[in-house]
Structure formats: structure tokens, C-alpha cells
Amino acid sequence: MKIVEAKVIVCCPGRNFVTLKITTDQGVYGVGDATLNGREKAVVAFLEDYLCPMLIGKDPRRIEDIWQFFYRGIYWRRGAVNMTAIAAVDTALWDIKAKMANMPLYELLxxxxxxxxxxxxxxxxxxxxxxxxxxxxxxxxxxxxxxxxxxxxxxxxxxxxxxxxxxxxxxxxxxxxxxxxxxxxxxxxxxxxxxxxxxxxxxxxxxxxxxxxxxxxxxxxxxxxxxxxxxxxxxxxxxxxxxxxxxxxxxxxxxxxxxxxxxxxxxxxxxxxxxxxxxxxxxxxxxxxxxxxxxxxxxxxxxxxxxxxxxxxxxxxxxxxxxxxxxxxxxxxxxxxxxxxxxxxxxxxxxxxxxxxxxxxxxxxxxxESPGHGVDIDEKLAAKYPYQRKCLPVNRLEDGTLWHW
The missing domain is CATH 3.20.20.120 (Enolase-like C-terminal domain)
Structure with missing residues (x-):
């Protein structure tokens, strides 16, 4: 069993969301959330330019090995963008594994x-x-x-x-x-x-x-x-x-x-x-x-x-x-x-x-009780809601000093 496609889907049905869809040569696919509010496109680029090409040909059942490959192998560990991208891969792989087992994810855990x-x-x-x-x-x-x-x-x-x-x-x-x-x-x-x-x-x-x-x-x-x-x-x-x-x-x-x-x-x-x-x-x-x-x-x-x-x-x-x-x-x-x-x-x-x-x-x-984590994405409907750049506010104290938001 091998991964044949890893696709990033960006949409804005009310909020901006980044979704990773991983598909295997047996037709089983899984989806993972890759949304990092206010920095969505940074995760998109990291996935599309780096992680997704590395996924092609890998065995999706080897969840732990893939996690270690992306965490240890990239050298630049941790960080919000990196770990959000890894999370999307990991969640999609767990979704695939639970679907292959024909059981809801919690049973597999x-x-x-x-x-x-x-x-x-x-x-x-x-x-x-x-x-x-x-x-x-x-x-x-x-x-x-x-x-x-x-x-x-x-x-x-x-x-x-x-x-x-x-x-x-x-x-x-x-x-x-x-x-x-x-x-x-x-x-x-x-x-x-x-x-x-x-x-x-x-x-x-x-x-x-x-x-x-x-x-x-x-x-x-x-x-x-x-x-x-x-x-x-x-x-x-x-x-x-x-x-x-x-x-x-x-x-x-x-x-x-x-x-x-x-x-x-x-x-x-x-x-x-x-x-x-x-x-x-x-x-x-x-x-x-x-x-x-x-x-x-x-x-x-x-x-x-x-x-x-x-x-x-x-x-x-x-x-x-x-x-x-x-x-x-x-x-x-x-x-x-x-x-x-x-x-x-x-x-x-x-x-x-x-x-x-x-x-x-x-x-x-x-x-x-659906096999996997039970959430899917309607790609055709998602395409009707294109990405819109949105930013959260910042705070200043009453004297103008920048503060924590």
C-alpha cells in the first residue's frame, strides 16, 4: 500500500481553513486539518513544497515512522508552522488507518x-x-x-x-x-x-x-x-x-x-x-x-x-x-x-x-461510529469559497505600548 497523492485544499466558508487530503493506491483517503489562523498560507507552502512530495510512495500504515521522519528528519524542529503541517499529515494517516480497519478512530486508539x-x-x-x-x-x-x-x-x-x-x-x-x-x-x-x-x-x-x-x-x-x-x-x-x-x-x-x-x-x-x-x-x-x-x-x-x-x-x-x-x-x-x-x-x-x-x-x-474520524470535505463546494486573507487584532495599552492580544 502506498500514498499516491497528497493534496492541499484551501477554502473560506465563513473562516479560512486548510485541509490536507492523502490518497492511497487502494483508493482509501484521509483528511487532516492544517489551519493556522492568520498564517494559513505559510502552512500551505510548507506542505506543498516540502512535506507532500516526501509522502508520495510511502506506506500510510507506518504512522509513527512518518511522524518521526518529518519531526526528526527536517532538522528545524517544533514551531507552529512545522507542527501544524505534521499534524495534518498525522491526522489524515490515522483517518486512513481507521478506515482500513473499518472502525471509528477511537476504537483504534x-x-x-x-x-x-x-x-x-x-x-x-x-x-x-x-x-x-x-x-x-x-x-x-x-x-x-x-x-x-x-x-x-x-x-x-x-x-x-x-x-x-x-x-x-x-x-x-x-x-x-x-x-x-x-x-x-x-x-x-x-x-x-x-x-x-x-x-x-x-x-x-x-x-x-x-x-x-x-x-x-x-x-x-x-x-x-x-x-x-x-x-x-x-x-x-x-x-x-x-x-x-x-x-x-x-x-x-x-x-x-x-x-x-x-x-x-x-x-x-x-x-x-x-x-x-x-x-x-x-x-x-x-x-x-x-x-x-x-x-x-x-x-x-x-x-x-x-x-x-x-x-x-x-x-x-x-x-x-x-x-x-x-x-x-x-x-x-x-x-x-x-x-x-x-x-x-x-x-x-x-x-x-x-x-x-x-x-x-x-x-x-x-x-x-463512522470509520475513521468521521469528517470529510466536499471539494466542489469548498471551491466556491476561495481564501480571503484575514488577521486577528493586536493590542496596545492606553499609552500606546504594544501589548499581548
């Missing part, structure tokens, strides 16, 4: 460890009241865990609170071909955001899981202050409290608060999170299939994390395609130390381009 995958949705609004309306709506839809974000008085733009779309929902402002510039104030944010959690608990009680994304915006001592102040509201997690480059900073946060910490959606390898995990400085690792080297490497991260009581909480925003969501759900179904899975609903047109087997019911997803 070792079988399911649970009956459903708990996911969390996003509630956000320009103010606390608007966010609470979304919390109530999502709770009625069955979600048992909800990430809450809201606008901050005195700031025009706050992460997690995009502008309102035609359907009334809010989405991230990746809507310009050059980065928009937003103004940020840590002081205004820290003074306001605890009021959001107080309001949610007052209205929803103690059973709802509340999550919040700080989005790397605080210093360690500021994050420690926030974590300590919000302990009374019993958050499921405080996500990305500080930039992760200085991992010593997490020690300071741990010294001051018991609020659980989640981090890792921008990590590309186990080496990015090794010290955080083995020193038990985090509670959830958020690395995902598409940006952390695929299922092969994410399994290593999860197995390592399990030794230190760290659970998974894979990233699942709408800038990851349904291919990644499908693969993640099969991974979540299997992984013993599962914590939670992020879920942002894709646009209807996206779901038409990427038909899938996974389903949602009462706060939980199941990945479906």
Missing part, C-alpha cells in the same frame, strides 16, 4: 473511556447583562460548562467579545486583511471582571461550570491577584493568565491561588509544557490535534500529563476546522485523563463543506 465528551460553549456580551442572556440560552440548550467573557467599561474592544453578526451572535474580529489595533487596560479589566462571575453565580447557582479566558494579558502577580479574588466563585478554570514563555511565572500564581489554571492552545510540542506539567503548575493542558503534531504527539502529551494529575482541555475554536473537531472528539472519547473540550459552533456553511458524524446532546458530544 484503544476504545472509549466515557459515554460522552463534555464540552463548553462561549457566552459573551458587551456588558454583564448581555453575557448573562447568553449564559441562560446556552444552559437551556443543555451546556453544563460555559466560558464567560464581557465588555469592560471604558474599553471599546475586549477579547472574547466580538462584534455582533447578522444572527445576533458575537464572533472574534478576524475580519480585516491587516490587523486592527485595540486599546487595553489591565486595571479596568481587573476591577470589572470579578463582577461578571458574581452575577453568573447569583443567577445560575453553583452547579454550572464557569470558565474564563484571560488571553495572556496579565503579569504573574496580577494573575495571582485575580485568581485569589475569584476563588469564591469556584471557576472550572482560569485560562492563559500570563504569556507562557516565562514558565517561572506560573509558580508565583500557584503560591497565591487555588483557582485552576489551563494553558497550552499555542503550544506545539511536549517540550513547551513539560515543566509546567511535571511541576504541577497547571491543571489542564489545552494543546490540540492540529497545532501539537497530530494525534500521535497529543497522545504523548496526555500520557505524560496523566502522571501529574493534569487533564486535557483541548482548544476548539471556530478557526479550527470540523476535521480537527472530529479528530479531537475521538481523542477525547479515548483519553483517560480527559477534562473538557472547547466547542464553538461553526457556521452552517462550514458544516456543509465539512460533513461530519459527530453529534451533540445535553452538554455532551459523541464522535459517531
Amino acid at each position: 484503544g476504545g472509549r473511556s466515557r459515554d460522552g465528551v463534555m464540552v463548553y460553549a462561549h457566552a459573551n456580551g458587551s456588558d454583564i447583562g448581555e453575557t448573562l442572556e447568553q449564559v441562560h440560552q446556552l444552559s437551556e440548550e443543555g451546556y453544563k460548562a460555559i466560558r464567560v467573557q464581557c465588555g469592560v467599561p471604558g474599553l471599546d474592544h475586549v477579547y472574547g467579545v466580538g462584534k455582533k453578526g447578522p444572527d445576533g451572535t458575537r464572533y472574534e474580529p478576524a475580519d480585516s486583511d491587516l490587523p486592527a489595533e485595540h486599546v487595553w487596560s489591565t486595571e479596568k479589566y481587573l476591577n470589572h471582571v470579578p463582577k461578571l462571575f458574581e452575577a453568573v453565580r447569583d443567577q445560575m447557582g453553583g452547579d454550572l461550570h464557569i470558565l474564563h479566558d484571560v488571553h495572556h494579558r496579565l503579569t504573574p502577580i496580577e494573575a495571582a491577584r485575580l485568581g485569589k479574588e475569584i476563588e469564591q466563585y469556584n471557576l472550572f478554570w482560569m485560562e492563559d493568565p500570563v504569556p507562557a514563555e516565562n514558565q517561572e511565572g506560573f509558580k508565583l500564581i500557584r503560591q497565591h491561588t487555588t483557582t485552576p489554571i489551563a494553558v497550552g492552545e499555542v503550544f506545539s510540542s511536549i517540550h513547551d509544557c513539560r515543566e509546567l506539567i511535571q511541576n504541577q503548575l497547571i491543571d489542564y493542558i489545552r494543546s490540540t490535534v492540529v497545532h501539537a503534531g497530530g494525534i500521535t504527539h497529543l497522545r504523548r502529551i496526555a500520557d505524560f500529563a496523566s502522571l501529574y494529575h493534569v487533564r486535557t482541555g483541548c482548544h476548539g475554536a471556530t478557526d479550527l476546522s470540523p476535521v480537527c473537531m472530529g479528530a479531537a472528539l475521538h481523542f477525547d472519547y479515548w483519553v483517560p485523563n480527559f477534562g473538557i473540550q472547547e466547542h464553538m459552533a461553526h457556521a452552517e456553511v462550514t458544516e456543509e463543506v465539512f460533513p461530519h458524524a459527530y453529534t451533540f446532546d445535553k452538554g455532551y458530544f459523541t464522535p459517531g
Whole structure:
């Protein structure tokens, strides 16, 4: 059995997505997500110019060997572009292998460890009241865990609170071909955001899981202050409290608060999170299939994390395609130390381009029983939605200093 074609498909059905389709000489094919938001074409070039030609003629069943070939053999290891490209190859190969075995991917990984995958949705609004309306709506839809974000008085733009779309929902402002510039104030944010959690608990009680994304915006001592102040509201997690480059900073946060910490959606390898995990400085690792080297490497991260009581909480925003969501759900179904899975609903047109087997019911997803990871791409429909360059914003402090977005 040999690989005879490796094709990259770029489309924009609501968001930009990069998909790798690998086909064998027996007609079996697999698809992998290769989307890197804001740097999509860099991954396209890396795949088309380098990895895809090297795949031709290889045995697709040798997943581990191919992974090592691309990770060790390229010499320039790690990095977002490299690991996203490797992840696309790896996911497509697992898809092929599971289809050859005529079983859903989770069975090939070792079988399911649970009956459903708990996911969390996003509630956000320009103010606390608007966010609470979304919390109530999502709770009625069955979600048992909800990430809450809201606008901050005195700031025009706050992460997690995009502008309102035609359907009334809010989405991230990746809507310009050059980065928009937003103004940020840590002081205004820290003074306001605890009021959001107080309001949610007052209205929803103690059973709802509340999550919040700080989005790397605080210093360690500021994050420690926030974590300590919000302990009374019993958050499921405080996500990305500080930039992760200085991992010593997490020690300071741990010294001051018991609020659980989640981090890792921008990590590309186990080496990015090794010290955080083995020193038990985090509670959830958020690395995902598409940006952390695929299922092969994410399994290593999860197995390592399990030794230190760290659970998974894979990233699942709408800038990851349904291919990644499908693969993640099969991974979540299997992984013993599962914590939670992020879920942002894709646009209807996206779901038409990427038909899938996974389903949602009462706060939980199941990945479906289709052979492989259960997600495909309609190439003819995808061709109707050409790539559009889009950039996420950048942040500046009120004095003009460039800050973390």
C-alpha cells in the first residue's frame, strides 16, 4: 500500500481553513486539518513544497515512522508552522488507518473511556447583562460548562467579545486583511471582571461550570491577584493568565491561588509544557490535534500529563476546522485523563463543506461510529469559497505600548 497523492485544499466558508487530503493506491483517503489562523498560507507552502512530495510512495500504515521522519528528519524542529503541517499529515494517516480497519478512530486508539465528551460553549456580551442572556440560552440548550467573557467599561474592544453578526451572535474580529489595533487596560479589566462571575453565580447557582479566558494579558502577580479574588466563585478554570514563555511565572500564581489554571492552545510540542506539567503548575493542558503534531504527539502529551494529575482541555475554536473537531472528539472519547473540550459552533456553511458524524446532546458530544474520524470535505463546494486573507487584532495599552492580544 502506498500514498499516491497528497493534496492541499484551501477554502473560506465563513473562516479560512486548510485541509490536507492523502490518497492511497487502494483508493482509501484521509483528511487532516492544517489551519493556522492568520498564517494559513505559510502552512500551505510548507506542505506543498516540502512535506507532500516526501509522502508520495510511502506506506500510510507506518504512522509513527512518518511522524518521526518529518519531526526528526527536517532538522528545524517544533514551531507552529512545522507542527501544524505534521499534524495534518498525522491526522489524515490515522483517518486512513481507521478506515482500513473499518472502525471509528477511537476504537483504534484503544476504545472509549466515557459515554460522552463534555464540552463548553462561549457566552459573551458587551456588558454583564448581555453575557448573562447568553449564559441562560446556552444552559437551556443543555451546556453544563460555559466560558464567560464581557465588555469592560471604558474599553471599546475586549477579547472574547466580538462584534455582533447578522444572527445576533458575537464572533472574534478576524475580519480585516491587516490587523486592527485595540486599546487595553489591565486595571479596568481587573476591577470589572470579578463582577461578571458574581452575577453568573447569583443567577445560575453553583452547579454550572464557569470558565474564563484571560488571553495572556496579565503579569504573574496580577494573575495571582485575580485568581485569589475569584476563588469564591469556584471557576472550572482560569485560562492563559500570563504569556507562557516565562514558565517561572506560573509558580508565583500557584503560591497565591487555588483557582485552576489551563494553558497550552499555542503550544506545539511536549517540550513547551513539560515543566509546567511535571511541576504541577497547571491543571489542564489545552494543546490540540492540529497545532501539537497530530494525534500521535497529543497522545504523548496526555500520557505524560496523566502522571501529574493534569487533564486535557483541548482548544476548539471556530478557526479550527470540523476535521480537527472530529479528530479531537475521538481523542477525547479515548483519553483517560480527559477534562473538557472547547466547542464553538461553526457556521452552517462550514458544516456543509465539512460533513461530519459527530453529534451533540445535553452538554455532551459523541464522535459517531463512522470509520475513521468521521469528517470529510466536499471539494466542489469548498471551491466556491476561495481564501480571503484575514488577521486577528493586536493590542496596545492606553499609552500606546504594544501589548499581548
